[in-house]
Each structure stands twice: as structure tokens, then as C-alpha cells.
Amino acid sequence: MLPYGRQTITDEDVDAVAASLRSDWLTTGPEVAAFEADLAGWTDGVPVATVSNGTAALHVAYAAAQVGPGDEVVTTPMTFVATASMASILGATVVFADVEEDTANLDPEAARAAVTSRTKVIAGVDYAGHPIEYDELRKVADDAGALLLADAAHAIGSTYRGRPVGSLADLTTFSFFPTKNLTTAEGGGVAALDPEVMKRARRFSKIGMVREPEDLRRPDEGGWFYEVPAFGVNYRLPDVLCTLGRSQLRRLGDFKARRTELVARYNEFLADVPGLRLPVQREYVDPAWHLYALRVLDGRRREVYDKLRAEGIGVQVNYIPVYWHPVFEDMGYRRGMCPKAEQFYSEELSLPLFPTLTYDEQDRVIEALRQILS
Numbered sequence: 001m002l003p004y005g006r007q008t009i010t011d012e013d014v015d016a017v018a019a020s021l022r023s024d025w026l027t028t029g030p031e032v033a034a035f036e037a038d039l040a041g042w043t044d045g046v047p048v049a050t051v052s053n054g055t056a057a058l059h060v061a062y063a064a065a066q067v068g069p070g071d072e073v074v075t076t077p078m079t080f081v082a083t084a085s086m087a088s089i090l091g092a093t094v095v096f097a098d099v100e101e102d103t104a105n106l107d108p109e110a111a112r113a114a115v116t117s118r119t120k121v122i123a124g125v126d127y128a129g130h131p132i133e134y135d136e137l138r139k140v141a142d143d144a145g146a147l148l149l150a151d152a153a154h155a156i157g158s159t160y161r162g163r164p165v166g167s168l169a170d171l172t173t174f175s176f177f178p179t180k181n182l183t184t185a186e187g188g189g190v191a192a193l194d195p196e197v198m199k200r201a202r203r204f205s206k207i208g209m210v211r212e213p214e215d216l217r218r219p220d221e222g223g224w225f226y227e228v229p230a231f232g233v234n235y236r237l238p239d240v241l242c243t244l245g246r247s248q249l250r251r252l253g254d255f256k257a258r259r260t261e262l263v264a265r266y267n268e269f270l271a272d273v274p275g276l277r278l279p280v281q282r283e284y285v286d287p288a289w290h291l292y293a294l295r296v297l298d299g300r301r302r303e304v305y306d307k308l309r310a311e312g313i314g315v316q317v318n319y320i321p322v323y324w325h326p327v328f329e330d331m332g333y334r335r336g337m338c339p340k341a342e343q344f345y346s347e348e349l350s351l352p353l354f355p356t357l358t359y360d361e362q363d364r365v366i367e368a369l370r371q372i373l374s
């Protein structure tokens with residue numbers, strides 16, 4: 001089965017990991033800070049803390065924003081469930097706001113309408129790698145006295161008005177799952193503009209442990225001493241995986257260029273296939289495309305999905321509206337809340353897109369679609 005996404009691993013990556021395995025540090029060693037410094041090279045210098053995966057990154061980001069019971073988080077339903085569930089798990093109430101009809105990104109006006117005095121965070125998702133409307137959402141967040149969070153699991157390497165994703169929101173989260181723009185097998189990151197927020201993020205992801213003498217309640221106990229002033233979790237990303245991430249990051253520019261090329265080719269060769277709607281791009285963004293999110297019109301998405309799968313083409317649907325999941329339905333969320341997101345879901349189909357996809361493989365996908373729809 002031709003997958004919809006997959007990792008690109010070279011001998012360089014394998015050698016880097018092998019060297020790491022032979023080193024003194026499998027985890028909590030120097031490769032962690034080195035990978036974090038390399039990542040900051042992609043966020044305009046905004047610090048990034050590595051964590052175990054993208055879901056963990058969201059958990060950490062909401063904890064660092066001090067989201068808890070009584071707070072509200074405004075977010076999009078057109079995302080992976082973790083964007084919402086990691087706020088729910090901390091006791092917050094998730095408020096879903098609808099998406100823009102064309103990009104499927106959180107609509108700033110819908111977000112503004114969803115804000116209340118309890119709104120603590122507004123969380124957008126750079127769907128498919130296309131940046132959200134950062135400037136507009138920043139205004140909404142500032143007016144609400146809330147933090148802006150970007151779930152950039154799809155979008156490391158993307159830019160918005162010349163500025164990189166990771167430098168734009170108060171908190172940005174990344175995922176390094178194999179299908180994403182770069183991989184550490186499992187892995188993620190949290191970028192934060194405010195050093196205090198970053199400090200809370202690092203502490204929460206490292207069991208809540210504090211070692212800085214100025215922050216200890218009893219600073220004179222001895223060199224071994226640490227304290228846990230608030231609970232945390234262990235979401236460390238080990239050195240072995242940070243080494244893989246550093247090696248991958250050197251090729252992120254190449255991955256982006258190849259994804260751009262493949263997206264342009266899909267756009268060109270699918271333009272005259274009937275019954276499709278192709279992805280859009282605002283003129284002021286430069287996406288590192290994670291997904292090629294096509295829309296199949298006339299109620300034929302399921303048929304096209306089944307037929308492509310039967311031909312060994314591993315298309316995917318991204319995403320089931322988050323509040324359709326029983327855990328949200330059981331809390332009282334109802335279908336129909338965000339009609340644009342639901343319409344998008346009913347038509348969406350993600351075609352294979354990854355750096356090592358060949359033109360021949362891509363042509364096979366295009367021809368199969370043409371056969372089904374013409």
C-alpha cells in the first residue's frame with residue numbers, strides 16, 4: 001500500500017543514531033540541548049523544549065498556560081483530537097469555533113464570537129502546513145486577555161508574512177511522528193515566547209523538579225537537593241532520538257522543497273479532473289505542506305476513498321470533527337455545531353505526500369483519481 005505519509009531515513013540518520021547509542025548518554029545528555037538549539041534556528045530564536053510526542057507537547061503547553069478547571073479554551077474541531085483533549089484533561093472547558101471555508105483553519109471571527117471572560121487560550125492548528133491567520137488571531141487573543149497557542153504539528157518550516165511558525169504564537173507545539181515534516185520516531189516540541197511560560201513548560205515536562213537555588217524553598221540543604229513545588233510528568237525526549245532529530249533537521253529545507261514540488265504537480269495535473277476541489281494557499285504564506293488535502297464533491301468521498309484503497313493507494317481522512325468523538329459527545333457536544341468544519345470533513349481526502357514519493361507513484365494516484373471521476 002502506498003502510504004499517505006512516511007518518514008525519510010538516510011544512512012546519515014542511521015550513523016548518527018548508532019553513534020548516539022555508543023555514547024555516554026542515551027537520555028538527559030548533550031544531544032537534547034543541541035537539538036533544542038537547532039530547532040530554535042527554525043523559530044527565529046524562540047526557545048523550544050523537546051518532549052516525547054506532539055500530544056505531550058499540547059499537554060505541556062496547556063499546563064504552562066496554567067489552564068485548569070473553570071477556564072475555557074477556544075479551538076478548532078478540524079484537528080487531531082489531542083489539540084482539544086489535552087485541555088480537557090487539565091479540567092478546562094473546550095469551546096469549538098468553526099473554520100474558514102477554504103483553508104479549514106480556525107476562523108478568527110468565529111474565535112472572537114466564542115470568547116468569554118473565562119477564555120484562557122485560543123488554540124489554532126496550521127492545518128496541512130498552511131499557517132493560521134496569526135495577526136488576526138493575535139488580536140482576538142490580546143483583546144480576550146488570553147494566550148495564543150498554535151498546534152504546528154503539520155507546520156514546522158512554514159512561514160507567515162515572512163516569519164516562521166514557532167515565532168508567532170505565545171506557545172507553539174510540534175510533533176515529530178514519522179508522517180510529519182521531520183521525525184524522531186516519537187517526539188515533539190514546545191516553543192514559548194515568554195521565559196516564565198517556558199520555565200513552567202520545562203518543569204511540568206520533567207516531573208515538576210526544581211534545582212535553581214533561587215527557586216528552592218530550602219536552598220541550603222546541599223548540592224544534591226531538588227524540590228517538587230508542583231506536580232509534573234516525565235515527557236523527556238531521549239538523546240538517541242534528539243540525535244535523529246538533529247540529523248533530520250539538516251534536511252528540513254530539502255523536505256519542504258520536495259513537498260512544495262509534489263503539491264504543485266498535484267495542483268497542475270488534477271486541475272481538469274471533474275468533481276474535485278484543490279487546496280488553496282494565501283499569498284502571504286509559504287507552507288511546508290504536510291498534507292495534500294483534496295476535496296471530493298457530489299457526495300463521492302467514500303466511494304473514492306474505497307476505490308483508491310482497493311488499488312493500494314493509502315489515502316486518509318484528516319480529520320473527524322473532534323466533538324464527534326464519544327468522549328465529547330458524552331459531555332453534551334452535538335453534531336452540527338461547526339457546519340463548515342463538518343462540510344469540510346465530509347469531502348476531505350488526503351493523497352499520498354512525502355519527500356520520497358516518486359513522480360511515477362504520484363502519476364498513478366492522479367490517473368486512478370481521473371479514472372474514478374471522469
Ligand SMILES: *Cc1c(COP(=O)(O)O)cnc(C)c1O
Pocket residue numbers: 053054055056079080082083125151153154175176177186187188
Ligand atoms: C500528529 C498531531 C498531533 C499529535 O502528535 P503525536 O506526536 O502523534 O502525539 C497533534 N496535533 C496535530 C494537528 C497532529 O497532526
